Amino acid sequence: MKIICTQENLIKGLGIVSHIAGKNISLPILNNILIKTEEGMVRLMSTNLDIGIKTAIRGKIEKEGEVTVGSKILTDYIALVPGGNITIEESDNKLLIKTENQETILNYQSAEEYPVIPWVNTDGGLVVEAVVFREALGQVINSASYEDIRPELSGVLMVINKEELIMAATDSYRLAEKKIKIKKNNLGQEMAYKIVPLRALQEVLRVCGDGEKELKIGFSDNQAIFDFGETVIMSRLIEGNYPEYKEIIPAGWKTRVLIEKNSLISQVKAASLFSRAGINDVLMDFNKNNLVVSAANSQYGENKSKIEATIEGENNSVVFNYKYLLDGLQNISQKKVLMEVNSADMPVILRPETGDDYLYLVMPIRR
Secondary structure: OEEEEEHHHHHHHHHHHHHHOOOOOOOHHHHEEEEEEEOOEEEEEEEOOOEEEEEEEOOEEEEOOEEEEEHHHHHHHHHHOOOOEEEEEEEOOEEEEEOOOOEEEEOOEEHHHOOOOOOOOOOOOEEEEHHHHHHHHHHHHHHOOOOOOOHHHHEEEEEEOOOEEEEEEEOOOEEEEEEEEOOEEOOOOOOEEEEEEHHHHHHHHHHOOOOOOEEEEEEOOOEEEEEOOOEEEEEEOOOOOOOOHHHHOOOOOOEEEEEEHHHHHHHHHHHHOOOOOOOOEEEEEEOOOEEEEEEEEOOOEEEEEEEEOEEEEOOEEEEEEHHHHHHHHHOOOOOEEEEEEOOOOOOEEEEEOOOOOEEEEEOOOOO
């Protein structure tokens, strides 16, 4: 193998694929990146057996071939190389990396030892707008669980019907649901339910940039694939049944509040400084025409502030974990937020002022 590419293109590609190559003691070759010439392009690949990432970079191919080389040493070294052309070639069972003023030799392993990654065909899947998908995923992903006690909660549920993709995530303390339009659906079934692991979707979110126009999403029985064109991410699916989350969404409300989002965020952050460590409690009292946000801490003191709001229904009060509340508020893009409250021990719903495509539910702290 012998290829010539720019430092800029190579470091960009390595930045995409090197993220999941780590310290694998049982199978050391997974710490490597596969460099391969294919269809006139230079392809970089990595996998941890649960997730696979490949990306294509432009380069001149003088000799076809493929090798695997340590992800960290290659990425760290290329990041230090000045801009310009880089030549990479196999020579005497070593990998020779040459620039205008530098020459480096790296050890490599044969590509024959690298695990074969099964890539699902996306032709029979979905097509969505990449920027819309990225925004929607960002609105729900924080609500997935980081614990593996209940594996199905450590992923995002994707419900696909003919024209709509619904994404939902919950860690049992809060829940987020987002709906987006599908541009093209070739799944050939009326409804499909897939649970995609959080770690894989974090990679999707990281890779999805402003330049992509369309995202193709394909599924097999146990895999999902996200195809941005030059970059493709594959992931195993989580087996099991996702909780019937719609059953915990209150059908009505006793108090409904319309409030300016940024004002509420500011006052919740101020009150959070006085919340109790480990509890993160902030009290909200809903009265006729204002919302009172408060917190008290025996060590630091207390804070109380009033915010003008349009309030319908009964007076009410709820104690929130301010971290969960802020996550929901910050994921709403509109200037005003609707809060639907029933009682101090029932879930509270946050929605944008208009539209029904996003919902955030947060469980209160019981007094």
